[in-house]
Amino acid sequence: MLSLQHISKFYQAGGTRNFVINDISLEVEAGEFISIMGPSGSGKSTLLNIIGMLDEPSSGYHYFAGETVHQLKDKQRSALYKKFIGFVFQAYHLIDELTVYENIETPLIYQDFKSAERKAMVADMLDRFQIVGKKDLFPAQLSGGQQQLVGIARALIAGPKLLLADEPTGNLNSKQGEEIMQLFKKLNKEDGVTIIQVTHSEKNAEYGSRIINLLDGRIESSKQL
Amino acid sequence: MIKNYIKTAWRNIRNNKFYSVINIVGLTVGLVVGLFILLWVQDELSFDKFNTKAPNIYKIGIRGGSGPTEQIFSAIIAPVATSAKNELPEVKDAVRVKDFGSTTFKYQDKIFNENGAFTDPSFFSVFNFSLIEGDAQKPFLDNNSIIITKTVAQKYFGNEDPLGKVLSIIDQPQLFKVTGVINDPPNNSSIKFDVFLPLSYLNQMAYVKNSTRYNGTGRIASMDVDWISFNYDTYLLLKPNTNIAKLQKSLQKIHERNKPDDAPVPYIAQPLLNIHLYKADGSDGGIKTVNTFAIVAILILIIACINYVNLSTARSMLRAKEVSMRKIIGAGKAQLFFQFMAETTLMFLIATILAIGLMYALLPYYNQFSGKQLALNLSNYHIWLCIVITLIITLAASSIYPAILLSSFEPLKALKGRLTAGMGNASFRRMLVITQFSASIVLIISTFIIGKQLKYIRDKDLGFNKENVISLSMHGIMPHYDAVKNELLKQPGIIAVTRSSGNIIDYNNWTGDNDWDGKPANSNLLFHPMEIDKDFISFFKIRMLQGNAFTGAIADSNHLIVNETAVEAMNMHEPIGKRLRIQTVKGTIIGVVKDFHFSSMRKKIEPAVFMYNTSNGWDMYIKTTGGDAQKAIVATQAIWKQYNSNTPFNYTFLDESFSKLYKTEQQTGVLFNLFASIAIIISCLGLFGLATYSAQVKTREIGIRKVLGASVAGIVKLLALEFMFLILAAIVIAVPVAWYAMSKWLQDFAYRISIEWWLFLIAGLMAMLIAFVTISFQSVKAAIANPVKSLRSE
Known part of the structure; x- marks a missing residue:
């Protein structure tokens, strides 16, 4: 479903290039659950952002769902990721002014779903995540775990094929973290959502089907579980 | 979608009460004052326009005197009107009006003073003073006829039919029978009388019966051969597209033919529509004040808009996270753009409603103050035009700018909070603050100078003693x-x-x-x-x-x-x-x-x-x-x-009586005082908001500096200095502008003060002081806060 070939990302500093990502090639099949690990500054988040098309590589080839991403225009690219990709962030990044319900609904608004459709989809999602009772609360009124749950619900609402998560449990305690990981595993197994997560935790990484270790912008090792 | 925009906008307004109040108060006050002034301006510009034939009506005057005593006489001799009408094909009709001042009339036991005039019957057809009762073809039936306004009729006769009733003038034998009633002249009419007597009556009394006027050859037996009494306001109704220069020459010829020793007597024809604001020779007769006020109104509206723009652009940085998030979950540029528009529009709507309510409440005071009888008529499209234009400007500046700014940045950086430093576009906001304060300082200086000139007039030795x-x-x-x-x-x-x-x-x-x-x-x-x-x-x-x-x-x-x-x-x-x-x-x-x-x-x-x-x-x-x-x-x-x-x-x-002579100037003075205060209040409101924001953004920096040992004074200085430079720049811009404008204003006075430099100094210092107090309020608060708290929140 996804193919990166010789992807590099660097910053020009004087005469030298500082590589954040250095010639990475990666194939991801539909249905995989990949954990990206590595020390701080190894390029994990950058790699994830490139995959999510939030960031552009300096060189290399990027294919996604049959499209040649590196040749697409901005508009086409955002249309592509709107349709296929959902994001989950370490800091949740919910919109403070919107309620739980509205936060989950917002992506649908931007994708021009009809009001009745949106209602049904959000209700379904609230039900599935068992947060119906919280739907009228604002993010500030929720615990971290609950906020992340909403974040995931929001990422999944438009039915993405690929879920990208940047340290989704980083701000959570271990119990909450475990719940989120269970949820990811279930999504991957039962709903067939492809997941790529960045994590620091060995334990969380092992929920995945493959672990990729990065060091200084290169893939140091890759291990199938 | 729209519902969503409005909902978000409303929550944003509600959740940021501080900024919302500042914004709404600023906008409301600006709208109220701006609209009030524009109402006044519109009223001034509307004078005599109710006359449907106004574009073709001209008032005739002549130039007289020589050297230092050259004058324009707006009242001329009586025969010119009749001759012009008879001899000149371009003159369709002529009206003469001779004011007879306040006169006491009586009907039974009712006695009142009325302002009256002698006039030709054509008065009621040339001007829009047509009879609502009586015979329009023959307004005055005879020399003892009188035409009165509706109010006068009501005053003397109540609900009785006024036609045929007889009024007398106190202590005089003549009786006048009411032969017509006209509507009261509107407030914006230059010609305003309560009662009208036929000019032929004046002719009968002052010439035919008992003339006291003599010319070289003997007694003058009729007004229409009296070429020496300059008593009559004369209006000519002309055919469209008449050559005015040629008409003036023709009138001069008529005069000089009949009274050769007056030659040369240059004639002036002034459009009726000009007589309220211009003198007969086209020089200023009030138009300057009208223009000045229009400019002031626009300035105040701009100042209010700038507040909004400044605060919302500054705050847009704080909203970078929200906007980024919306982008990541799929918002397009257009959608973000409309979200910002919705917010501004909603804010504006609230301010407009408040402003209109406030205007209704304040209108009686404003009328007292401005000496007008203005009405707030919401069907007056000028009011809405003004509101809509202000809205569009505010929208353009405050939504389009941040909308483009926010929707164009890379969301990832904004999420990481890296944008706050780079995206502020502080220079744009600085420019706006300078504009705001320049305008305010110009108004402050003007207030000073107008006040000083008025005091000068009041205190100047008149050369005679008018006390008691x-x-x-x-x-x-x-x-x-x-x-x-x-x-x-x-x-x-x-x-x-x-x-x-x-x-x-x-x-x-x-x-x-x-x-x-x-x-x-x-x-x-x-x-x-x-x-x-x-x-x-x-x-x-x-x-x-x-x-x-x-x-x-x-x-x-x-x-x-x-x-x-x-x-x-x-x-x-x-x-x-x-x-x-x-x-x-x-x-x-x-x-x-x-x-x-x-x-x-x-x-x-x-x-x-x-x-x-x-x-x-x-x-x-x-x-x-x-x-x-x-x-x-x-x-x-x-x-x-x-x-x-x-x-x-x-x-x-x-x-x-002496104070009355300077009533206009006094009013101008009071109004300027008010405008200057309001301009500075709105500007300070904006500055206060900006200072608050600036302190917020710098919370971390302030915390670090305090941990490193900075004093409160040092931190206040850090925060205030930036703004004080802006005020300084504003002073530099304002001084020459104010100097120029005020020199112009003073030129109207033959006796005037000289503009002194220390006035500018005081105005500048005042602006600085006000701005400093405004800023330090927030700066001190930020500076004395516990640094541990501010650092932890990062």
């Missing part, structure tokens, strides 16, 4: 003046009594009928002739420079006293004993008085001549001791009653 003087018109006292004077002088509190043929505060009579030894052939010098009694000069403490005042001797009837300016204008050396003829008085100059101001300080002092006359003089002056003024008034009233059984007793203090 009551003036009144004599009416029935006139024939018994000497007896009344003696009686009055016996009353406690009355020190002196005198009389003259015109009001010394604003004396407007002219004569060009004069001659003196050595008068150049081409001179057309005009004099202000004033008939006085022997006590006038000492009464007003007018200083004699040479010669003597009148003594009351019989010979005084051929004696004249002139002012310094007259001596100079006649180019006369050693004037005492020289011969001077004024109208029919062939006299000798016996004295010269020091110049004194007998008209507004806008005008230079002009040549004046005192003539001695014991029987003429309508105005009586009574000097009282300040403390017993009230007693003096009561005593005067009692004596008045003996001679004027029916005419109401009216008096004014000269001080009051």
Whole structure:
């Protein structure tokens, strides 16, 4: 479903290039659950952002769902990721002014779903995540775990094929973290959502089907579980 | 989608109460003041427009006098109108109006003063004063007809049919039958009277029956051959596209053909639509004030808009996270753009509703204040035009800018908070703050200078003493003046009594009928002739420079006293004993008085001549001791009653008449005070918001500096300095602008203050101080906060 070939990302500093990502090639099949690990500054988040098309590589080839991403225009690219990709962030990044319900609904608004459709989809999602009772609360009124749950619900609402998560449990305690990981595993197994997560935790990484270790912008090792 | 925008906008307004209140208050106040001023401006510009034929109506005047006394006479001789109508094909109709002032009318037991005029029947068809009752074809049935306004009809006759009712003038035998009723002239009419008598009646009384007017060949038997009395406001209704220059020449020819010794008499035709705001020669007659106020209104609206723009762009940085998130979950540029628009529009809507409510509440006070009778009419599209334009400008500046800014950045960076430093586009906001404060400072300086000039006028030595003087018109006292004077002088509190043929505060009579030894052939010098009694000069403490005042001797009837300016204008050396003829008085100059101001300080002092006359003089002056003024008034009233059984007793203090002379200037002064205060308040509101924001953004920096040992004062300085530089820049811009504008304003005064540099200094310091207080409020708060707290929140 996804193919990166010789992807590099660097910053020009004087005469030298500082590589954040250095010639990475990666194939991801539909249905995989990949954990990206590595020390701080190894390029994990950058790699994830490139995959999510939030960031552009300096060189290399990027294919996604049959499209040649590196040749697409901005508009086409955002249309592509709107349709296929959902994001989950370490800091949740919910919109403070919107309620739980509205936060989950917002992506649908931007994708021009009809009001009745949106209602049904959000209700379904609230039900599935068992947060119906919280739907009228604002993010500030929720615990971290609950906020992340909403974040995931929001990422999944438009039915993405690929879920990208940047340290989704980083701000959570271990119990909450475990719940989120269970949820990811279930999504991957039962709903067939492809997941790529960045994590620091060995334990969380092992929920995945493959672990990729990065060091200084290169893939140091890759291990199938 | 729209529902979503509005919902988000509303929550944003609600969740940021501080900024919302600042924004809404600023916008509301700006709208109220801006709209109020624009209402005033619109009213001024609407004068006489209700006349449907106005574009083709011209008022006729002539230029007279020479040298320093050149004048425009707006009232002209009567026959010009008739001749023009008969001889010139482009003149469709002509109207003459002769004001007869306030006159007391009576119907049964109802007695009121009415302002009236003699006029031609064409008055009611040329102007939009058509009869609502009576015969439009023949408004006046005969010479004893009267036409009245609706209000007058109501006053005398209540709900009875006014037609055919008979009004009389107090103490006079004539009776006038009401033959027509017109609607009250609108407030924005330059021509405003309560009652109208036929001009033919005036002709009958003043010429046909008993003419006191003579020309070279004898008694003048009709108004239409009187080529010497400049008494009639004359309006011509012209055919469309008439060549005005040619018309003026034709009128001049008519005049010169009939009165060759007047030549040359240049004629001026002034459009009716101009007479409210321009003088006949096209110079300023109020248009400057109107323009100034329009500019001020726009400035205040701009200042209010800038507040909004500044705060919302500054705050947009704080909202970078939200916007990024929306982008990541799929928001397009257009969608973000409309979200911002929705917010601004909602904010504006709230401010507009508040502003309109406030305007309704304040309108009575504003009318009192501005001397108008404005109405807030929401169907007036100008109001909405103004609101919509302000909205569009605010929208453009405050939504489009941040919308483009926010929707164009890379969301990832914003999420990481890296944007706050780079994206502020502080220079744009700085520019706006400078604009705001420049405008405010210009207004402050203007207020100072207007105030100072007004004080100068008030305090300037007029050359005569107007303190504790009551003036009144004599009416029935006139024939018994000497007896009344003696009686009055016996009353406690009355020190002196005198009389003259015109009001010394604003004396407007002219004569060009004069001659003196050595008068150049081409001179057309005009004099202000004033008939006085022997006590006038000492009464007003007018200083004699040479010669003597009148003594009351019989010979005084051929004696004249002139002012310094007259001596100079006649180019006369050693004037005492020289011969001077004024109208029919062939006299000798016996004295010269020091110049004194007998008209507004806008005008230079002009040549004046005192003539001695014991029987003429309508105005009586009574000097009282300040403390017993009230007693003096009561005593005067009692004596008045003996001679004027029916005419109401009216008096004014000269001080009051003097203040009235500068009513417009006083109003301008008060309004400017208000505008300047409001401009500075709105500007400070914005500055306060910006300072708060700036302190917020710098919370971390302040925390770190404090941990490193910075003092509170040092941190306040850090925060305040940035803004103080902006104010300084504003002062630099404002000073020349204010100097230029105020020099222009002062030019209208023949007697004026010079603009001094320290006024600018004070205004600048004031702005600095106000701004500093505004800023330090927040800065101090930020500086004394516990750094641990601010660092932890990062």
